[in-house]
Amino acid sequence: xxxxxxxxxxxxxxxxxxxxSALLYLENDFSDTQRIDxxxxxxxSLKGSGAMFGFDLLSEVTHDLESLYEQVRxxxxxxxxxxxxxxxxxxxxxKKLLVLNAGNEERQLVVxxxxxxxxxxxxxxxxxxxxxxxxxxxxxxNNEQETENGRSFFVFFQPNESILENGTNPLxxxxxxxxxxxxxxxxxxxxxxxxxxxxxxxxxxxxxxVVYTQEDLDTIQDVFLFVQDDSRIEIVxxxxxxxxxxxxxxxxxxxxxxxxxxxxxxxxADQAENSEPIENxxxxxxxxxxxxxxxxxxxxxxxxxxxxxxxxxxxxxxxxSAKIDxxxxxxxxxxxxxxxxxxxxxxxxxFEPVSEHFxxxxxxxxxxxxxxxxxxLTNMATRFRRLVRDLSADLNKKVNLVTEGLETEVDxxxxxxxxxxxxxxxxxxxxxxxxxxxxxxxxGKVEEGxxxxxxCVVGTxxxxxxxxxxxxxxxxxxxxxxxxxxxxNADDSISDSELIAVIFKPxxxxxxxxxxxxxxxxxxDIVRKRITDLRGDVEVxxxxxxxxxxxxxxxxxxxxxxGLLTQVNDDLYIIPTGSIEKxxxxxxDQKKNALRQVVVFEDQEIPYLDxxxxxxxxxxxxxxxxxxxxxxxHKLFGLVVNEVFREHQAVVKPLDQMIGHHELFLGxxxxxxxxxxLVIDVNKTIQKFSA
Amino acid sequence: xEEKRKKVIVLAEDSKSIREAVAFGLEEHGFEVYGAEDGKLxxxxxxxxxxxxxxxxxxxxxxxGLELIKHVRSDERYQYVPILVLxxxxxxxxxxxxxxxxxxxxxxxxxxxDKLLQTIxxxxx
Numbered sequence: 069x070x071x072x073x074x075x076x077x078x079x080x081x082x083x084x085x086x087x088x089s090a091l092l093y094l095e096n097d098f099s100d101t102q103r104i105d106x107x108x109x110x111x112x113s114l115k116g117s118g119a120m121f122g123f124d125l126l127s128e129v130t131h132d133l134e135s136l137y138e139q140v141r142x143x144x145x146x147x148x149x150x151x152x153x154x155x156x157x158x159x160x161x162x163k164k165l166l167v168l169n170a171g172n173e174e175r176q177l178v179v180x181x182x183x184x185x186x187x188x189x190x191x192x193x194x195x196x197x198x199x200x201x202x203x204x205x206x207x208x209x210n211n212e213q214e215t216e217n218g219r220s221f222f223v224f225f226q227p228n229e230s231i232l233e234n235g236t237n238p239l240x241x242x243x244x245x246x247x248x249x250x251x252x253x254x255x256x257x258x259x260x261x262x263x264x265x266x267x268x269x270x271x272x273x274x275x276x277x278v279v280y281t282q283e284d285l286d287t288i289q290d291v292f293l294f295v296q297d298d299s300r301i302e303i304v305x306x307x308x309x310x311x312x313x314x315x316x317x318x319x320x321x322x323x324x325x326x327x328x329x330x331x332x333x334x335x336x337a338d339q340a341e342n343s344e345p346i347e348n349x350x351x352x353x354x355x356x357x358x359x360x361x362x363x364x365x366x367x368x369x370x371x372x373x374x375x376x377x378x379x380x381x382x383x384x385x386x387x388x389s390a391k392i393d394x395x396x397x398x399x400x401x402x403x404x405x406x407x408x409x410x411x412x413x414x415x416x417x418x419f420e421p422v423s424e425h426f427x428x429x430x431x432x433x434x435x436x437x438x439x440x441x442x443x444x445l446t447n448m449a450t451r452f453r454r455l456v457r458d459l460s461a462d463l464n465k466k467v468n469l470v471t472e473g474l475e476t477e478v479d480x481x482x483x484x485x486x487x488x489x490x491x492x493x494x495x496x497x498x499x500x501x502x503x504x505x506x507x508x509x510x511x512g513k514v515e516e517g518x519x520x521x522x523x524c525v526v527g528t529x530x531x532x533x534x535x536x537x538x539x540x541x542x543x544x545x546x547x548x549x550x551x552x553x554x555x556x557n558a559d560d561s562i563s564d565s566e567l568i569a570v571i572f573k574p575x576x577x578x579x580x581x582x583x584x585x586x587x588x589x590x591x592x593d594i595v596r597k598r599i600t601d602l603r604g605d606v607e608v609x610x611x612x613x614x615x616x617x618x619x620x621x622x623x624x625x626x627x628x629x630x631g632l633l634t635q636v637n638d639d640l641y642i643i644p645t646g647s648i649e650k651x652x653x654x655x656x657d658q659k660k661n662a663l664r665q666v667v668v669f670e671d672q673e674i675p676y677l678d679x680x681x682x683x684x685x686x687x688x689x690x691x692x693x694x695x696x697x698x699x700x701x702h703k704l705f706g707l708v709v710n711e712v713f714r715e716h717q718a719v720v721k722p723l724d725q726m727i728g729h730h731e732l733f734l735g736x737x738x739x740x741x742x743x744x745x746l747v748i749d750v751n752k753t754i755q756k757f758s759a
Numbered sequence: 760x761e762e763k764r765k766k767v768i769v770l771a772e773d774s775k776s777i778r779e780a781v782a783f784g785l786e787e788h789g790f791e792v793y794g795a796e797d798g799k800l801x802x803x804x805x806x807x808x809x810x811x812x813x814x815x816x817x818x819x820x821x822x823x824g825l826e827l828i829k830h831v832r833s834d835e836r837y838q839y840v841p842i843l844v845l846x847x848x849x850x851x852x853x854x855x856x857x858x859x860x861x862x863x864x865x866x867x868x869x870x871x872x873d874k875l876l877q878t879i880x881x882x883x884x
Contacts, residue, residue, distance in 0.1 A: 072776050072779060073776075075779055075780075076774075076776035078776075079775050079776045106820070108818075109818050109819075112818045112847060113774045115847055116774065116847040117777050119868060119869035120776075120780065120868060120869040121776060127869075237881065237882075240881045290851070293851065293854060294862075294863070294865075386775075
């Protein structure tokens with residue numbers, strides 16, 4: 069059960085997300101019936117599943133919300149901004165009710181939410197029609213009043229002779245009836261035919277039951293709901309109290325003929341206090357001769373069916389992300405195994421074609437595995453919208469969110485890690501970037517600020533751009549603050565990009581009073597750390613008075629990379645191909661002539677890092693080395709290595725904390741022959757050594 | 760001796776957790792359960808396969824329980840398959856609608872798997 073409760077919690081969180089998404093869309097279009105249906109259905113599911121798994125409070129509130137949206141759906145209530153706002157808030161509260169051991173706080177919350185829903189239902193023009201929630205409460209109350217005082221019913225049940233044919237066993241209905249309370253049952257075979265005409269597949273019995281129960285007439289009728297069209301059923305409420313103790317009355321009930329049942333009521337009229345009008349007490353239903361429901365299978369039906377069947381396409385299946393991880397892991401093991409095979413093929417030529425074939429298939433398999441673990445950024449869009457909506461309302465600003473290219477797909481592990489940083493940047497943009505309405509008007513801007521989020525794929529990277537048309541970052545203020553905080557000396561000459569970099573330093577914040585909004589949780593330093601942990605980087609462009617743009621660049625995937633196998637001193641290193649621009653041969657003379665580690669190639673000055681020197685105190689000297697030019701921060705940068713071998717598909721395994729310097733490496737990769745190579749983190753290496 | 764064929768149940772329910780919990784409970788009792796997250800997917804499972812019981816939720820996306828029942832009943836091969844509706848409330852109008860469309864019975868959520876099994880045994884004989 070616990071396992072399923074956990075599953076339900078995951079599922080409920082998905083439901084909350086889809087509720088938010090649908091509500092945010094509805095906010096712009098009250099008439100979107102599809103989304104109204106969706107909200108209704110989700111509330112319904114939450115109610116049903118919540119109750120199944122013991123989340124009773126959640127179920128209770130969603131029951132009321134479902135009623136609300138049922139009325140919206142049937143247009144008894146006109147959807148408006150107030151209802152949507154309320155529901156969005158309620159969804160947040162529902163999250164708090166996703167607990168099994170609810171305390172007083174949660175119970176109080178339920179009371180409040182139910183009261184709020186009730187007031188929305190009351191305010192509707194159709195408030196005269198009782199909402200299903202309140203009517204249910206009434207029923208409950210009635211039951212409570214009567215717990216001390218049950219009722220007695222007389223039931224006559226004569227099923228249609230053919231009842232057995234459609235799989236219904238009348239005995240079970242009698243059983244069910246008797247579980248409602250105490251009962252006495254008499255069966256009659258009065259209509260049993262002669263033995264010659266007897267058909268064992270038909271039912272010739274009828275039953276008389278007197279039942280004393282706390283349940284009401286409706287519940288008794290419900291027992292026979294599915295057979296009432298084809299059966300003769302008569303139900304009479306005899307009196308309050310237990311008739312079963314009255315032998316005389318029981319005898320009378322069992323002796324009268326079916327057509328006389330009404331006389332039982334007459335006898336009781338004086339005894340039954342508060343009795344309902346007679347029409348309510350009897351339910352007589354005559355067997356329906358022709359089954360109107362069973363249409364013959366006509367040609368039209370046949371066609372319709374074919375259409376339906378052909379319209380069914382299993383486009384997507386859901387697979388748990390653990391399975392995808394496992395799959396990725398196996399593919400990566402396969403790549404390692406393949407490189408072993410490759411090595412064998414080098415010496416034993418008859419293996420060569422096989423090895424090549426394997427390599428090709430494994431590459432396809434790898435791409436396929438990649439593809440599966442990619443999910444579109446759209447999955448985060450709802451969170452963005454919600455944030456913009458809530459925050460702009462809180463701050464009394466007008467903000468329009470524009471998105472572009474969110475269908476771009478990114479590795480799911482990246483998406484999981486990316487949510488917080490992105491939200492923080494958006495939070496900052498609304499809080500500090502977009503100006504208050506008056507100020508915008510004063511500055512000749514339109515009242516409504518715009519935040520745009522764009523994503524696109526550039527090579528093996530995905531670029532996400534978050535721009536606002538707000539006030540921009542005041543670099544003079546940053547400078548002041550940075551000097552105050554001791555990041556710079558007052559007389560240093562500081563470039564704009566250096567100032568912008570300060571924003572990402574730990575312990576830096578310009579706002580005098582930490583606002584409730586952006587001053588919470590992660591800071592910009594954490595934003596940068598999260599992004600660099602994902603092997604990405606972030607850039608800021610800002611123009612005072614015009615706005616700020618954050619550009620985040622991330623690799624499409626982080627576990628398997630294409631790399632260039634190189635040698636530095638006696639060790640193998642892999643440099644991710646994605647960041648490589650060019651490779652030059654570099655002679656010892658060129659190095660000697662280089663000033664402050666900058667060489668000129670094709671009229672470009674390229675600073676470089678001499679890895680053999682950096683990685684060893686006794687670097688391997690060679691006449692000719694290679695300089696691998698990588699792109700960093702729109703600039704070119706060279707990494708000098710001793711040898712360049714070939715391209716290599718590297719399965720990156722995380723490094724243990726034990727290894728020093730490990731911040732320079734993305735991880736390790738195992739070669740086919742078992743040798744371990746380190747995968748160089750280009751960005752971090754340059755950051756460290758060029759600083 | 761030939762092994763007894765497992766009884767096949769198609770379970771249409773959009774709540775994943777309920778689907779898994781019910782499927783788990785029924786499989787433990789020797790049923791073979793095919794789950795579907797909406798009516799449309801469930802209807803695709805009725806492709807000539809021998810089905811011994813359909814359990815269906817009422818409110819589902821794409822094709823709701825009622826439409827599913829109508830669809831299944833429109834196929835001669837499945838005219839006598841018992842159909843149980845899993846519903847959250849005792850809404851008689853809805854229940855009667857499904858009954859008219861061909862449902863055999865209904866079970867009100869929340870239910871214990873034992874209760875469901877009882878009902879299943881009852882209608883499958």
